[in-house]
Amino acid sequence: MPPTTSSPDPATFEVAIVVPVRNEAGNIAPLVDEIATALAGRAIEIIYVDDGSTDATGAELSALMRARPYLRQIRHANSCGQSAAVRTGVRAARAPIIATLDGDGQNDPAFLPALIKPLEEGGEKVGLVAGQRVGRKDTGFKKFQSRIANGVRGAILKDGTRDSGCGLKAFRRDVFLALPYFDALHRFLPALVRRDGHAVAYVDVKDRQRRAGVSNYGLWDRLWVGILDLAGVWWLIRRRKRVPQATEIVRDAG
Numbered sequence: 001m002p003p004t005t006s007s008p009d010p011a012t013f014e015v016a017i018v019v020p021v022r023n024e025a026g027n028i029a030p031l032v033d034e035i036a037t038a039l040a041g042r043a044i045e046i047i048y049v050d051d052g053s054t055d056a057t058g059a060e061l062s063a064l065m066r067a068r069p070y071l072r073q074i075r076h077a078n079s080c081g082q083s084a085a086v087r088t089g090v091r092a093a094r095a096p097i098i099a100t101l102d103g104d105g106q107n108d109p110a111f112l113p114a115l116i117k118p119l120e121e122g123g124e125k126v127g128l129v130a131g132q133r134v135g136r137k138d139t140g141f142k143k144f145q146s147r148i149a150n151g152v153r154g155a156i157l158k159d160g161t162r163d164s165g166c167g168l169k170a171f172r173r174d175v176f177l178a179l180p181y182f183d184a185l186h187r188f189l190p191a192l193v194r195r196d197g198h199a200v201a202y203v204d205v206k207d208r209q210r211r212a213g214v215s216n217y218g219l220w221d222r223l224w225v226g227i228l229d230l231a232g233v234w235w236l237i238r239r240r241k242r243v244p245q246a247t248e249i250v251r252d253a254g
Helices: 025-038 059-064 082-092 109-125 140-157 173-177 185-195 226-241
Strands: 013-023 044-051 072-074 097-100 127-133 169-172 199-206
Touching: 013 082, 025 044, 025 059, 025 109, 044 059, 044 082, 059 072, 072 082, 082 097, 082 173, 082 185, 097 109, 097 173, 109 127, 109 169, 109 199, 127 140, 127 185, 169 173, 173 199, 185 199
Parallel strands: 013 044, 013 097, 044 072, 127 199
Antiparallel strands: 097 169, 127 169
16 A cells, blocks of 8 residues: 655745656556655655656556656656756746655655755755765766766865765755756756755755666766856856845835
């Protein structure tokens, strides 16, 4: 039997979990149930965005949806990338707080409550809580790529983030949708959220082995294309003016 969660009126959803996937049929069922277990008793919706899969990902999600009213599926006709999939899910979400994680099973849903808590306790001041992986389970080459990418990004953006590639994140829906959108946005969220005047918190999370399938990312996704994105984000930060603190003056009734 699938784990049970609250299924309230859409207006009362507390948290939406957005999971971008492409060709992850073998990882869908266990991850959906882990997410529901981690947030049992909360008013949640789980939104899978199928980014142009060519395997049985869509069919697997459709089958699971029959017994899980909190599960939703959105499909991209063609693969548009992880940032596009996350944005599609966030725009479709009906909750004020969004949490994301990768669909390959390496991100442990057990850490979702720890990511959501600082947002709920911090009020509007905290805009993003980012997971920072420890005990990485990737190959040596992949770890090397990440170290180089994170080192270069940190030196240029000075965003205080040691692991920009971790899929486990939680943020306010309105904060995310106010950010400038571009491909690979998900890798620069801490810098851009800070740019808009919001605080960013961090939570150490444990990495896991991929359950099934193969990675959809390679060297070009992580290095050369990222250099152009990094230059663009640096420009956005440099051009940002001070955020005005505006107060509406109400007309005196007298």
